[in-house]
Amino acid sequence: MTKFADNLWIDLAREHGAALAHADRPGPGRARRPRPRVLAGSTLALAGAGAALGVALTAGASTPAFAVTMTGHGSVLVTISQTQALPQANAKLTAMGIHEQITIDMASGAAAVSGAVTCTPAPGVSGPPVKVLIGTNGTEVISSGNTGAGTWHLAACQITGDNGSGNSGNTGAG
Amino acid sequence: MSTEARALTRQDRPVAARARSRGRPPSSPLEEFEQVYLRNVDVLMGYFARRCRDPHTVADLTSETFVRAMDGFARFDPRRGSDRAWLFGIAAHVFARHCEQSAGGRDAVARLGGHRTLGMDEIEELAERIDAEREGAALMQRCARLPSVERAAIELVDLDGLSPKEAAQALGVSGVAFRKRLSRARSRLRKEHESND
Numbered sequence: 001m002t003k004f005a006d007n008l009w010i011d012l013a014r015e016h017g018a019a020l021a022h023a024d025r026p027g028p029g030r031a032r033r034p035r036p037r038v039l040a041g042s043t044l045a046l047a048g049a050g051a052a053l054g055v056a057l058t059a060g061a062s063t064p065a066f067a068v069t070m071t072g073h074g075s076v077l078v079t080i081s082q083t084q085a086l087p088q089a090n091a092k093l094t095a096m097g098i099h100e101q102i103t104i105d106m107a108s109g110a111a112a113v114s115g116a117v118t119c120t121p122a123p124g125v126s127g128p129p130v131k132v133l134i135g136t137n138g139t140e141v142i143s144s145g146n147t148g149a150g151t152w153h154l155a156a157c158q159i160t161g162d163n164g165s166g167n168s169g170n171t172g173a174g
Numbered sequence: 175m176s177t178e179a180r181a182l183t184r185q186d187r188p189v190a191a192r193a194r195s196r197g198r199p200p201s202s203p204l205e206e207f208e209q210v211y212l213r214n215v216d217v218l219m220g221y222f223a224r225r226c227r228d229p230h231t232v233a234d235l236t237s238e239t240f241v242r243a244m245d246g247f248a249r250f251d252p253r254r255g256s257d258r259a260w261l262f263g264i265a266a267h268v269f270a271r272h273c274e275q276s277a278g279g280r281d282a283v284a285r286l287g288g289h290r291t292l293g294m295d296e297i298e299e300l301a302e303r304i305d306a307e308r309e310g311a312a313l314m315q316r317c318a319r320l321p322s323v324e325r326a327a328i329e330l331v332d333l334d335g336l337s338p339k340e341a342a343q344a345l346g347v348s349g350v351a352f353r354k355r356l357s358r359a360r361s362r363l364r365k366e367h368e369s370n371d
Contacts, residue, residue, distance in 0.1 A: 002303075004296040005215045008237055012211070013204065016244045021204045023248035068346035069323075070263075074270035092346060095254055097246045097264035128271065 068092045075129040077116060078102060082140055083152075100127040104157040111138035111153035119157040132157050207247050210257045211240060217258070217334055219300070221265055223307040224314060224333070229300035233292055235272055239265045258336060259343035266326070266344065317363065323347075324359035331356060 066085040069077045076098060078089045083106060090101045102119060116133035134140050134154045142149050215236070222235045242264050243250075250260055292300070310333045317325040323345065330341035342352035 002299045017204050023203045070266050074274040094249050097242050
């Protein structure tokens with residue numbers, strides 16, 4: 001190892017090691033401390049037509065497709081096929097070292113303007129700009145027979161820190 | 175400060191070296207992170223050395239990447255992807271931020287990296303590393319006309335040595351989409367090379 005790498009490690013350990021020394025780490029053979037769940041996204045009862053629904057998803061539900069992409073300008077583009085994929089996308093942000101979590105507001109009807117929506121950072125959040133694109137054009141259609149059947153678009157989104165700050169007060173919290 | 179952290183001082187290098195050579199499984203997250211650091215510090219220095227001509231900037235960006243990684247290590251789950259892919263995701267973010275802030279005339283790195291003073295021997299080492307990465311930097315210049323995602327695919331796999339799966343994770347795309355990009359990028363480079371001959 002080079003002298004630079006050796007000295008850097010010593011400095012890292014000295015200045016940041018104490019916080020990490022006894023941290024609870026996920027991994028084989030270690031129990032993972034569950035993160036607080038604000039809402040389980042897939043079981044939400046949607047509000048009536050025309051009303052906006054505040055969705056705060058930080059854990060839970062599995063799979064639908066998503067992608068988190070760093071753009072050349074330093075911003076982050078999060079593309080999700082369905083709102084259910086938001087927890088996965090948030091987990092991906094964390095895994096990429098981006099300490100921000102997305103909260104979205106869906107409203108009924110198709111998106112007036114096709115494309116990604118720029119998220120508003122909560123006070124104190126100073127990470128990279130984040131844009132969210134639902135589906136291919138900003139509109140999600142939930143087929144009949146499923147919870148929240150109808151056409152929805154992303155009305156707004158907000159970025160909070162990934163320690164959960166700023167998540168209280170969302171519609172449906174509790 | 176914990177006993178472990180206190181043990182690692184610049185005046186006490188042999189202690190750190192002994193800890194690394196034991197070869198036993200890590201007994202704490204700090205030791206676990208040290209192994210991640212040792213596996214990846216060199217390749218990350220190379221990543222920044224291809225992008226920057228100034229040894230101090232390479233040092234700052236490498237430091238900043240590991241500071242962020244250390245801050246987020248408690249949440250890193252190795253079952254979801256390799257540590258190298260995770261670190262390259264952070265490095266890309268750090269570099270994008272650096273470019274953004276440099277363009278705005280602000281100090282790019284304000285944490286550990288920005289405050290570290292390098293010794294002459296460290297500066298020489300980093301300058302040599304920048305020199306050694308010239309070939310890679312030249313390849314990246316040849317890729318300049320490729321879309322950024324294809325350029326990143328070539329760099330992560332062909333220069334940084336990530337597996338396609340790791341590179342896909344670092345870029346936040348699916349394995350299938352990544353392999354298509356990589357193949358398309360290589361094919362474009364090959365055609366360009368042939369047309370130049």
